[in-house]
Amino acid sequence: MNTHALQVESLYQSRPGSHVQTPKVSGVFLPNGCDVMPDLGMIADDSSFHLCSIGKHQCCREPERTQKTVAMFHKLLTSRAPCSPLRSCPSVIRSMATVRSSLSHEERTAQEPREARLEPVTVSRIDAVNDTIRLIRLSAMKPGHALKFQPGQWLDVFIPSLSKAGGFTITSTPTDQGQPTPQRQAYFELAIQKSTNPPAQWLWKPESEIINEQIIVRTGGSFVWPPPGIDVDGIEQVVLIAGGVGINPLISIFAHLMSLPQRPKKIRFVYGSKVEKGPIEASRILFLTRIMDLIKKQADTNIELDLFLTSASRSDIDHAKGLPEHVKLGRIEKDDLDGRCADTAGS
Structure with a gap:
């Protein structure tokens, strides 16, 4: 074989x-x-x-x-x-x-491939799956701007109030966002499990506190x-x-x-x-x-x-x-x- x-x-x-x-x-x-x-x-x-x-x-x-x-x-x-x-x-x-x-x-993913580009995104949507998991949509800041990634990759998530980035897998696909237009923004979807991890804690704040907030992300990973x-x-x-x-x-x-x-x-x-x-x-x-x-x-x-x-x-x-x-x-x-x-x- x-x-x-x-x-x-x-x-x-x-x-x-x-x-x-x-x-x-x-x-x-x-x-x-x-x-x-x-x-x-x-x-x-x-x-x-x-x-x-x-x-x-x-x-x-x-x-x-x-x-x-x-x-x-x-x-x-x-x-x-x-x-x-x-x-x-x-x-x-x-x-x-x-x-x-x-x-x-x-540090744990230092040897993994990463995009050089940092993307500013906003928290545009939050949906509860159950008591411990929520889906979060991160939309591109610029209308018509495409967000590039491969199925299976993750995001480095940089939150302004935190010193270290978090890592979260992208659960959407490149085709989900369709062709970005001024009326339709490209996006990443993340499934966030409630935990003591500081970036996850931030993403589990009440919706009113983080909706439309801006953060910075970067794609990476070889799986x-x-x-x-x-x-x-x-x-x-x-x-x-x-x-x-x-x-x-x-x-x-x-x-x-x-x-x-x-x-x-x-x-x-x-x-x-x-x-x-x-x-x-x-x-x-x-x-x-x-x-x-x-x-x-x-x-x-x-x-x-x-x-x-x-x-x-x-x-x-x-x-x-x-x-x-x-x-x-x-x-x-x-x-x-x-x-x-x-x-x-x-x-």
Whole structure:
């Protein structure tokens, strides 16, 4: 098997004052390390492409489970399963250096590519998803000015009152903004999870305090579609695996794929999310209704969504409205990923 690329990110940050060491699969290192951004990984072989994104917040709170998750992904990737892109490619396991929680977003992502241009934007819209996540739209200051970025990238966010920039994944796509005109401004969309991170705290201020406020942003990151160095014309299947706020870069990539006139023949989205107490509402699960709407608009039947819900009971799911056909209780496990790979490899 001709392995085009291997990129697996397992950079996890511990609680302040402590350290966590996790194994890392050797390959192209993707140090996103942003305060509230997910950790990322991608693998590719001759005909399929797998993108994994794990929520940073979950990794910080549960370092032991995070280590097990990394080990699970590594075992999957290096297994003898037919879909394994590492079957003929030696891998090296080594401990990564401990990353101190005091490092800023810019320090942790110093080796990542960035645009030189700084963009002034305004907070033009705020929508609540649930009690802990809100969507924020940042619009270009100049009418008709285009904002350039690739699906999957993040923003350095410079807030005047803060000394250090924050890092947040862009959840919109370049095509969402259409052709900017004097009447229609280009924009970035961000999904901001409530946290003690100072930039996130600022973006979680009451709407009246930050709407129309100006901030400065800059795009960056290499976890993008199309992936660097890979001929996507030869990719027949794409598997997107998201956990928690790890959905953020993948919703941008998925929506972008849905907008293309030509795309891989089969696309699978495996999404794990924790639900709130009380009745389950699809609209309060981050980007779930957006994913489902994008799939419904396609005539293609080779686009599938598998949803995994934690903190829910079977009764909760049975009485929920608007959920997709394939819903499973619990976290995404190795067997679930094995199954997704086997299905993809055999198609």
